Amino acid sequence: MSDRLPPRAERRRRTEERILGAARALFAELGFERTTIRAVARAAEVDPALVMQYFGSKQELFRLAARVAPPPAAGLDADELVGHLLGTLDTKIGALSQGSLAMMRSMLTHPEAAAAAREVLGRQIDSLAASIPGDDARLRAALMTVVMLGVTVGHQLLELEELRTAPQEEIARLLRPSLRALTGQEVS
């Protein structure tokens, strides 16, 4: 145990992180089924057996790679709400986190990804519903959530030409009144 950076643990941590990064990228691009342990290992420049050694199974590797950050806190009014949702359209550089993309890519075909998606979307619905008045707040919140889901799927995963080439602000500008309508507020 030298008291410089301990090469053992530190190197291991970095290798794990490199593998996870490669896994995120491949899962996000290809989905669970078409991504192989071998391909992840190749991309991370390690031996396939090492991936298994570190993560135990492909399933577990996916579980860690597709982990998604919890949505930011709630307690906003309707205007702030819409602004925040539109802000998540960070088409800009890194787009969505690779982890979220990995989860979304497989959410229609992989049971565990589907469960994760339902949970994340459910939390977003809870969060939005808390800021919307009325009996139908939950349904409105669910619709706002799937509207954003549709835009994200169309843009990031299907890469529809019309959305890919439009500036983010333009999309946000057109979407804002549409989301506002779902909050049940009158047009201000």
Next chain:
Amino acid sequence: MSDRLPPRAERRRRTEERILGAARALFAELGFERTTIRAVARAAEVDPALVMQYFGSKQELFRLAARVAPPPAAGLDADELVGHLLGTLDTKIGALSQGSLAMMRSMLTHPEAAAAAREVLGRQIDSLAASIPGDDARLRAALMTVVMLGVTVGHQLLELEELRTAPQEEIARLLRPSLRALTGQEVS
């Protein structure tokens, strides 16, 4: 060649149709990768080799099973447009055609399904854009399309609780102003 229903051709046609039906159901539920020729054959009560004999490959079977009806013609005003879109929310009985569901289930993970989805959505965008005025008609049409996509994915494929339990008319009622806003019309 008797001149009653020729048993040969007719029986073959029916068997093909039974296989296609089973394939649609399984592809719609599980997606391309997790659906096996064996499972399709079992569901259709035929021999796996027969499926291959009739359709040549799993790819070709999917191509036929995931064929989707072309969208109905255009030429409507904005109001009719929104009404028509909301009408396609046929949550009622058969939901969407099994073929469309099969295509959508795999659109994020199967290259051919993705291409088919882009084509179908592209045609819908064309159709909608023709009825919307303004320079940004195509972007507006694309947003309307992905909004409906998000609702359908959330409802039919992810089966989000809030959408599953809501009556179709309620969803349509809340969604209408939101879609209207995307057409660029003033609220009437």
Next chain:
DNA sequence: GTCTATAAAGAGATAGAC
């Protein structure tokens, strides 16, 4: 025409050498 048997390929996972 229909099915049995099998070929061929690719995957995840594991045991043991170094």
Next chain:
DNA sequence: GTCTATCTCTTTATAGAC
């Protein structure tokens, strides 16, 4: 600790018996 080699399983697809 890392990798070589392999095991085992499952799949699509095919060839040939009946």
